[in-house]
Amino acid sequence: MARNPQLNSHGGLRHLLSIEGLPREIVVAILDTAEPFTEVAEREVKKLPLLRGKSVFNLFFENSTRTRTTFEIAAKRLSADVINLNVSTSSTAKGETLLDTVDNLVAMQADMFVVRHASSGAPYLIAQHLEATRRPNVHVVNAGDGRHAHPTQGLLDMYTIRHYKRDFTQLTVAVVGDILHSRVARSQIHALTTLGVPEVRAIAPKTLLPSEVERLGVRVFHDMREGLRGVDVVMMLRLQNERMTGSLLPSPQEYFKFFGLTEDKLALAKPDAIVLHPGPMNRGVEIDSAVADGGQAVILPQVTFGIAVRMAVMSMLAHG
Amino acid sequence: MARNPQLNSHGGLRHLLSIEGLPREIVVAILDTAEPFTEVAEREVKKLPLLRGKSVFNLFFENSTRTRTTFEIAAKRLSADVINLNVSTSSTAKGETLLDTVDNLVAMQADMFVVRHASSGAPYLIAQHLEATRRPNVHVVNAGDGRHAHPTQGLLDMYTIRHYKRDFTQLTVAVVGDILHSRVARSQIHALTTLGVPEVRAIAPKTLLPSEVERLGVRVFHDMREGLRGVDVVMMLRLQNERMTGSLLPSPQEYFKFFGLTEDKLALAKPDAIVLHPGPMNRGVEIDSAVADGGQAVILPQVTFGIAVRMAVMSMLAHG
């Protein structure tokens, strides 16, 4: 496999596996390509022929209706034929290997796989296999793998920040919450540093931070009030339900007290700071409703931009 | 919210939530609009471009393959992009609220929600929220909410009656069965009285009638033979499986004996009386196979007209 499996020999996007290792120009090209797609969504007829006659497979080894829906809409608005495969209950149950499943779908002339998998690295494994079996025209989009990456989420967050703040190189950005278990956080941090954000802060209790997190280029804060002081952007993370009752946290109420984003904590950030959340939100756990529905939240624009960013990624992959 | 949340400021259809409160002219307009759509279904190419580029979300919080299918076909024949969301197993399980789910889908530029929900009022709540968040171009169709309403069922029943009987103002119509738990019955009774049917009869055992049912404008009968005498139209209701073994009824066999529609009971109605059933039928419980498959049954035409009525509702909503 080439040194950078995400790029083709001309330096164009071949797969989207992770923001880590993606050149800055490609990240910017995706954001730029997404711009006109936001206008398509405003039209009477929300439809472009860019993927007409292409077969896009939503290959979900882990259930996620919301993420699948965003990719399904993006692909349908590009006129693709979309096939949803919830693989957990299917061939895998019959003992078929991941790569046999992929080989079969490639033999059905799949053009693109949107892959969600509980194991980190599964999309990379598929991309590697497509390389090994010489399938340069079949593309992989990582829609979330284990704790590793969720690159379209990271990209839509960057689109959102650029939309409201224009220049990345003047920003202080805080990522807040369960960074340890979050593929979203990883993708966000890589995207922010790639785009030249000078100060990225990681705010989390000690039990929810990966060891050596500083290596990612972040400043660590365990006190949320301290960490939020003067930031331009607050990126909240979702607290997975399974963490709330585990040994890592005392209780949702306790978590909210120290790491839930309330109006008084947000007041420590810059007055024009924006608040992001990848959804679905646990209101009253990691975010207070007053903030979620308040004037600084850009959580719903994130969703809108997310469709445009996914359309951009898919059309760039299909047209090399 | 406007006094009548189902209408826009020009008196056109904005949402379809319930037949209760729908002006007679709108009900008639839906039936009239549906007429040409029945012809589309006879064509070689069953496809019209009226909803091309629109995103229709089948938002089913309660499983119902049959109802979802009818809306899915109707939307696809209008060339819409259709996304099926079985929400029970998705975001709701992750703790997201109904309105957060709706906000997210609106942010993805949904044009229409077809909503099925176990709680009465859920589609109304969504419509109210769309009003509050100023989304006049997003529409809601109630596909069945709790015990409240199932308006497209009521409308397709009216289409069927009009097709066979032409003039509503000369008819005696009987609604038979579990009226207490039936959203279908409620929608039918409102539709029949709205369209000027002079005598609507409710035939049911005492345990399966809502208290003060007479307020809906029906005549109550506990003896089926008496209630069927001389009627033009017999509208059978489905007996839900869960009622059959409950404390409200002795047994399916006993129910059939007293409230099952048999040929000899039907003989008491007018000779040209028609028999409707919303499906799926419990043969031998609320209806005898001889009647279900007999010459007076119009149960399959109901299904055919149901597609046309749903196409009519969707196109009226989309084009104001």
Add this chain to the structure above:
Amino acid sequence: MARNPQLNSHGGLRHLLSIEGLPREIVVAILDTAEPFTEVAEREVKKLPLLRGKSVFNLFFENSTRTRTTFEIAAKRLSADVINLNVSTSSTAKGETLLDTVDNLVAMQADMFVVRHASSGAPYLIAQHLEATRRPNVHVVNAGDGRHAHPTQGLLDMYTIRHYKRDFTQLTVAVVGDILHSRVARSQIHALTTLGVPEVRAIAPKTLLPSEVERLGVRVFHDMREGLRGVDVVMMLRLQNERMTGSLLPSPQEYFKFFGLTEDKLALAKPDAIVLHPGPMNRGVEIDSAVADGGQAVILPQVTFGIAVRMAVMSMLAHG
């Protein structure tokens, strides 16, 4: 019902229920029709308008994501509107009969049913019912019924054999494995004898062979090495998981030792022999990975040809 329910009065294909009873000319016509469809799959825009505006229902009473996917892709590439119905969890659970479900979908103007059912004969029953209710323009494709038949699998296998070997009348073909429980084996054997293959061998342990299997026109072998000697084509069958631990077989390891296709066993076949498998494979049970991934395996081309064959069947049915 006509003597041959699969043919219309002009001798054209009306339903595809089983290869048994299908005239040789029809089988050949399907293979010939499929040829140009393999080219469609190579195009930039994999889309033909042959089923535009037709409603194809994937009516799966038994879960099979893989088979459903192949039909869904085939129908979408022909521009049909496709509706997936997983009926096990739907109306049937509500007590509706198979034929009531079919009647309802016909009333929704279904054009084609792709039927998968655990009971042998279910697609035939549906075809018979369509005949009885005078629906000559509604077509049935059997996508696997009980132990009876899986005709599109048999046809794609024939397409594959013809592609590599051209002339059926010179071949020796071995079908290997659990023939007793395999609808695939039954369809293959009928297809091979219909197309004039002079020697069809059935290789299986005694416990996995139907009684009187010789009546199908096969030569029986219980020793795999003996049976493979000199064959042109090896058609491996999948060993169902539920058989592996049952009383019919000692263990998967034991099965592999005697009936698993290894390189040394395959060496007994002709040097240019090809190996087929319907998938999904149990590597190390009925087939060794070295063979599955080796130069003689045509397992992935089978999948590719399968899409073309299904497109051929669907377009022949629709344009009868």
